[in-house]
Amino acid sequence: MTSSENASAWPDLKPTALLVLADGTVIEGFGLGAEGQAVGEVCFNTAMTGYQEILTDPSYAGQLITFTFPHIGNVGTNDEDIETVNMAATPGARGVILRSAITSPSNYRAARHLDAWLRARGIIGISGIDTRALTALIRTKGMPNAVIAHAKDGHFDLYGLKKEAREWPGLEGMDLVPMVTSSQRYTWDETPWEWSKGFGRQDRPEFNVVAVDYGIKRNILRLLAGEGCKITVVPATTSAEDILAMKPDGIFLSNGPGDPAETGKYAVPMIRKVIESGTPTFGICLGHQMLGLAVGAKTKKMHQGHHGANHPVRNEATGKVEITSMNHGFAVDETTLPEGAKQTHVSLFDGSNCGIELEGRPVFSVQYHPEASPGPRDSHYLFRRFADLMRENKQT
Numbered sequence: 362m363t364s365s366e367n368a369s370a371w372p373d374l375k376p377t378a379l380l381v382l383a384d385g386t387v388i389e390g391f392g393l394g395a396e397g398q399a400v401g402e403v404c405f406n407t408a409m410t411g412y413q414e415i416l417t418d419p420s421y422a423g424q425l426i427t428f429t430f431p432h433i434g435n436v437g438t439n440d441e442d443i444e445t446v447n448m449a450a451t452p453g454a455r456g457v458i459l460r461s462a463i464t465s466p467s468n469y470r471a472a473r474h475l476d477a478w479l480r481a482r483g484i485i486g487i488s489g490i491d492t493r494a495l496t497a498l499i500r501t502k503g504m505p506n507a508v509i510a511h512a513k514d515g516h517f518d519l520y521g522l523k524k525e526a527r528e529w530p531g532l533e534g535m536d537l538v539p540m541v542t543s544s545q546r547y548t549w550d551e552t553p554w555e556w557s558k559g560f561g562r563q564d565r566p567e568f569n570v571v572a573v574d575y576g577i578k579r580n581i582l583r584l585l586a587g588e589g590c591k592i593t594v595v596p597a598t599t600s601a602e603d604i605l606a607m608k609p610d611g612i613f614l615s616n617g618p619g620d621p622a623e624t625g626k627y628a629v630p631m632i633r634k635v636i637e638s639g640t641p642t643f644g645i646c647l648g649h650q651m652l653g654l655a656v657g658a659k660t661k662k663m664h665q666g667h668h669g670a671n672h673p674v675r676n677e678a679t680g681k682v683e684i685t686s687m688n689h690g691f692a693v694d695e696t697t698l699p700e701g702a703k704q705t706h707v708s709l710f711d712g713s714n715c716g717i718e719l720e721g722r723p724v725f726s727v728q729y730h731p732e733a734s735p736g737p738r739d740s741h742y743l744f745r746r747f748a749d750l751m752r753e754n755k756q757t
């Protein structure tokens with residue numbers, strides 16, 4: 362892929378944005394969203410819907426997303442499809458890379474054009490990119506570090522941009538949780554959205570759950586509330602002693618950005634004590650990876666990662682294939698799972714680990730995002746399973 366190939370499709374238009382890869386490749390395009398520059402790891406996401414949820418998922422901090430689906434922005438944006446809890450302050454993806462310019466939004470829920478919404482959130486975007494070629498490059502070479510620069514006047518410091526892309530240290534070894542975790546405790550009782558009713562409230566909670574916030578998403582909290590939980594969300598560095606002193610019926614370990622081995626330095630000692638206490642525990646994504654580390658397994662960086670809404674995962678207990686939403690660039694190395702940590706789910710794309718359960722303990726986790734998985738709410742059984750474990754544990 363060369364910049365001339367790309368620019369040749371629009372010979373009369375001056376490029377207003379650049380995508381500069383760490384190997385020095387420069388790809389010209391047209392800026393959208395905020396002006397300025399953003400550095401991060403480029404991953405491709407294959408989801409056909411949900412761009413607003415994806416862009417506001419705190420797990421994407423430190424990443425630039427290229428969507429393989431060409432129609433991004435066509436349903437606009439609204440205030441309901443945001444996943445960060447602190448809507449204004451918490452970063453999600455740093456940048457977005459699109460094939461086509463954003464068309465006028467056409468949807469009854471559209472409140473704002475995606476371009477204006479990106480600008481308001483400080484997200485830098487580039488369109489006019491051959492996203493198929495970029496995806497093919499990621500599939501062969503892995504996820505590159507890169508800078509997206511957007512300047513309306515078309516002036517760029519190419520030397521500086523190449524240097525920044527080359528020198529960015531990369532996600533491996535990076536703890537990004539401090540950027541996204543809540544600094545304070547708060548409670549949550551909003552339940553999932555229902556047709557003609559909107560969001561509800563959990564006013565008769567059966568369980569008290571402590572959710573550790575490594576970059577938690579609203580829809581996870583809603584599904585927990587929908588299963589009868591009153592949730593207290595606590596900052597990522599909260600100690601096991603403080604958590605257990607709250608006498609929770611269950612503990613939830615959230616998704617989040619960055620390298621699990623790095624965040625695990627403070628999270629893993631806490632998770633070990635929580636497991637020892639016998640309290641039912643459920644982890645998603647980063648929470649799953651750190652649970653793996655806590656039982657002695659290792660995590661590894663993936664070549665191209667899994668990012669999309671159509672990832673097939675086999676449930677080892679039933680043999681059924683679940684279609685799941687995923688966004689991860691690290692994985693638990695299944696060959697390092699110790700005895701007593703059973704592999705419950707496996708990716709059908711590459712055989713990587715997608716779920717574990719601890720034998721004899723009410724503890725389980727999954728690599729994918731059940732709250733965002735498509736289809737007839739396939740993966741929501743995991744939230745019910747957590748509720749069942751808490752109910753059983755309360756009775757004994």
Ligand SMILES: NC(=O)CC[C@H](N)C(=O)O
Pocket residue numbers: 420615616617618619620621645646647648688689690691692
């Ligand atoms: N969605 C997540 O929680 C991502 C976990 C981790 N940051 C990864 O990229 O693998």
